[in-house]
Amino acid sequence: MLTLESVLRSINEIDDELIIYVPQAGHLSLTSNVELLSLASVENVDPNLRYLLEVQLAKDVIETWSEWRNGTVPTVEEMFAAISYYAEWDSYIPVES
Numbered sequence: 001m002l003t004l005e006s007v008l009r010s011i012n013e014i015d016d017e018l019i020i021y022v023p024q025a026g027h028l029s030l031t032s033n034v035e036l037l038s039l040a041s042v043e044n045v046d047p048n049l050r051y052l053l054e055v056q057l058a059k060d061v062i063e064t065w066s067e068w069r070n071g072t073v074p075t076v077e078e079m080f081a082a083i084s085y086y087a088e089w090d091s092y093i094p095v096e097s
Contacts, residue, residue: 005030008058008079016056021049028052028087030080052087061086068095 007020008030018036022028025048035049053061065074065082074082085093 004032018055020052
């Protein structure tokens with residue numbers, strides 16, 4: 001079983017065409033179980049799962065986080081914060097002043 005943490009740690013090796021789904025119930029965390037589904041398989045997605053982000057979009061969110069912070073390499077916790085923020089607000093996480 002994949003966790004969100006394991007997906008984020010290996011995000012650059014994951015196919016851009018896949019989509020990240022997480023459990024419908026419960027609070028999203030690094031230990032949340034995830035499923036990586038192809039576009040073709042989302043028609044039959046388990047109703048207990050909800051869309052989080054496409055892998056390609058998740059990579060973009062992480063890259064933007066880094067660019068906005070002068071190339072800093074994000075920790076897995078920072079990646080999670082950026083992904084979670086984007087999933088909720090459809091916007092990149094702002095840089096703290």
